[in-house]
Amino acid sequence: xxxxxxxxxxxxxxxxxxxxxxxxxxxxxxxxxxxxxxxxxxxxxxxxxxxxxxxxxxxxxxxxxxxxxxxxxxxxxxxxxxxxxxxxxxxxxxxxxxxxxxxxxxxxxxxxxxxxxxxxxxxxxxxxxxxxxxxxxxxxxxxxxxxxxxxxxxxxxxxxxxxxxxxxxxxxxxxxxxxxxxxxxxxxxxxxxxxxxxxxxxxxxxxxxxxxxxxxxxxxxxxxxxxxxxxxxxxxxxxxxxxxxxxxxxxxxxxxxxxxxxxxxxxxxxxxxxxxxxxxxxxxxxxxxxxxxxxxxxxxxxxxxxxxxxxxxxxxxxxxxxxxxxx
Numbered sequence: 001x002x003x004x005x006x007x008x009x010x011x012x013x014x015x016x017x018x019x020x021x022x023x024x025x026x027x028x029x030x031x032x033x034x035x036x037x038x039x040x041x042x043x044x045x046x047x048x049x050x051x052x053x054x055x056x057x058x059x060x061x062x063x064x065x066x067x068x069x070x071x072x073x074x075x076x077x078x079x080x081x082x083x084x085x086x087x088x089x090x091x092x093x094x095x096x097x098x099x100x101x102x103x104x105x106x107x108x109x110x111x112x113x114x115x116x117x118x119x120x121x122x123x124x125x126x127x128x129x130x131x132x133x134x135x136x137x138x139x140x141x142x143x144x145x146x147x148x149x150x151x152x153x154x155x156x157x158x159x160x161x162x163x164x165x166x167x168x169x170x171x172x173x174x175x176x177x178x179x180x181x182x183x184x185x186x187x188x189x190x191x192x193x194x195x196x197x198x199x200x201x202x203x204x205x206x207x208x209x210x211x212x213x214x215x216x217x218x219x220x221x222x223x224x225x226x227x228x229x230x231x232x233x234x235x236x237x238x239x240x241x242x243x244x245x246x247x248x249x250x251x252x253x254x255x256x257x258x259x260x261x262x263x264x265x266x267x268x269x270x271x272x273x274x275x276x277x278x279x280x281x282x283x284x285x286x287x288x289x290x291x292x293x294x295x296x297x298x299x300x301x302x303x304x305x306x307x308x309x310x311x312x313x314x315x316x317x318x319x320x321x322x323x324x325x326x327x
Contacts, residue, residue: 006080007160014072016043042288054250071099084314094118098247111247114171120306121150127303151211152325173231174252178203185272192245193219197227225266258288
């Protein structure tokens with residue numbers, strides 16, 4: 001069965017020389033940025049955006065707004081298929097890891113694992129399983145055990161010796177808010193995370209991350225256009241340092257300005273009662289080329305790949321393991 005030693009972690013530097021690995025999940029957003037004629041300019045520009053945003057938020061003792069820079073690594077978690085009698089591995093998930101470089105003090109400060117989140121099984125669940133389950137139905141619904149396997153696999157990863165050897169803290173993941181929900185501004189305000197928003201009903205993504213053991217809160221940092229969704233374990237407001245939180249905000253807000261400029265690069269910030277929309281017209285494009293249509297197509301392709309090479313061949317053993325893990 002699946003054991004602690006089933007998982008292995010590989011790290012790859014993300015900078016202007018980055019080339020996607022042959023085994024990288026093709027729907028990973030940073031891989032999308034790193035192809036084509038503009039690949040190096042794309043990478044250079046997004047890294048510059050991250051550094052500028054970090055220095056804007058970490059403005060104390062930083063009069064010229066250039067004290068810090070961020071180094072990023074793509075963290076890939078692979079799953080050994082020996083549990084199913086096969087001498088091979090499967091690329092399970094990918095996240096980002098941040099390191100903060102303090103140029104004034106000439107030191108490197110550990111950041112956080114998580115930030116972005118990419119998953120083959122998630123692609124299968126959202127792009128293959130759900131459309132198939134809802135085909136010819138008049139109302140959208142999800143299977144009763146939807147997300148259980150993925151959630152248990154993720155919890156196994158973060159509890160593994162491989163994860164604990166590489167990272168001191170549990171992951172913090174930061175994603176876009178849902179375009180299917182309305183968010184309401186509250187009076188709560190954090191010095192780094194900004195103004196908190198709340199919603200009355202969780203999105204499908206929120207519920208999916210709950211299966212992974214993660215809670216969610218929504219905050220809009222200062223000078224941001226829209227709230228971000230923060231998925232976390234424990235206590236978001238006390239478990240992470242100021243610079244750790246800034247590393248996540250600056251990294252993921254910069255990527256979201258590229259991925260979803262209609263929301264995160266809008267020319268006016270979110271209202272007190274806010275419904276995100278990709279049809280919003282009053283926004284600015286970045287100088288970074290990103291193919292959103294390709295990402296959608298590849299998500300389906302990767303989902304089908306997962307179905308053929310992971311879900312179907314090992315369905316019985318995965319289901320038995322997941323049931324015993326939950327128990």
